[in-house]
Amino acid sequence: xxxxxxxxxxxxxxxxxxxxxxxxxxxxxxxxxxxxxxxxxxxxxxxxxxxxxxxxxxxxxxxxxxxxxxxxxxxxxxxxxxxxxxxxxxxxxxxxxxxxxxxxxxxxxxx
Amino acid sequence: xxxxxxxxxxxxxxxxxxxxxxxxxxxxxxxxxxxxxxxxxxxxxxxxxxxxxxxxxxxxxxxxxxxxxxxxxxxxxxxxxxxxxxxxxxxxxxxxxxxxxxxxxxxxxxxxxxxxxxxxxxxxxxxxxxxxxxxxxxxxxxxxxxxxxxxxxxxxxxxxxxxxxxxxxxxxxxxxxxxxxxxxxxxxxxxxxxxxxxxxx
Numbered sequence: 001x002x003x004x005x006x007x008x009x010x011x012x013x014x015x016x017x018x019x020x021x022x023x024x025x026x027x028x029x030x031x032x033x034x035x036x037x038x039x040x041x042x043x044x045x046x047x048x049x050x051x052x053x054x055x056x057x058x059x060x061x062x063x064x065x066x067x068x069x070x071x072x073x074x075x076x077x078x079x080x081x082x083x084x085x086x087x088x089x090x091x092x093x094x095x096x097x098x099x100x101x102x103x104x105x106x107x108x109x110x111x
Numbered sequence: 112x113x114x115x116x117x118x119x120x121x122x123x124x125x126x127x128x129x130x131x132x133x134x135x136x137x138x139x140x141x142x143x144x145x146x147x148x149x150x151x152x153x154x155x156x157x158x159x160x161x162x163x164x165x166x167x168x169x170x171x172x173x174x175x176x177x178x179x180x181x182x183x184x185x186x187x188x189x190x191x192x193x194x195x196x197x198x199x200x201x202x203x204x205x206x207x208x209x210x211x212x213x214x215x216x217x218x219x220x221x222x223x224x225x226x227x228x229x230x231x232x233x234x235x236x237x238x239x240x241x242x243x244x245x246x247x248x249x250x251x252x253x254x255x256x257x258x259x260x261x262x263x264x265x266x267x268x269x270x271x272x273x274x275x276x277x278x279x280x281x282x283x284x285x286x287x288x289x290x291x292x293x294x295x296x297x298x299x300x301x302x303x304x305x306x307x308x309x310x311x312x
Contacts (some may be wrong), residue, residue, distance in 0.1 A: 049198065
């Protein structure tokens, strides 16, 4: 019985919790995502599932709402290594916030 | 006066209960488990990720193997809800994150029920089996072939010579092979069902 409970926890713990259909999954088209797909490009290597937003409050935890693409959520970061989980070609860049374009925030984008 | 009334209120129901308990002693024919029977049950199955869950309907065929053991051949159908929950992670592997009651499944199970000593009309049992089935998550176009083990138990209550009511719960653990490049994935779930079984002539 204990082994089964342990197995349940192990299975539940598998996978990359940072990435979901809402934010972070790779994509080619909108059907790949819960909300919106930023198609593969130098800005979004491999494509990125994200969420349309007006402010960072609309974004999942750990993401900021930036001005580009009409307002989308991107992972917040402090240094390039914070974006390594997204794969090669991603780095940490300053982008204007959607709500206040005079302010910049560090988010993961293609380098 | 009041003491007599209280004593009356306490004693009369006790006497009535005692009468009922004598009257409700089941005869041996009623409690005896038949050599062969068929049954149907309804309940809930809980899954997640690529294990389907939802409404569970199952049909049973039971055949006596020994004094304590019965073969329990089961066909079960699971009807869940849920939308698209699969995605490609950053390594480009397909990952599914379906909920507790998502997906659909059909499974055939060969199991053995071991009955324990009767307690009145009730016969508790343990159940161990292996199944083979299909799991389908339509909105993600994901289909898999699963081979789960079933471990659980329940209780059978005779309600008449030909009819018994059975409730059971089980853990399901195994592996499945899924398409869309997912490969082999674990299967892990629970199911709780209740139904009726009928003696075959």
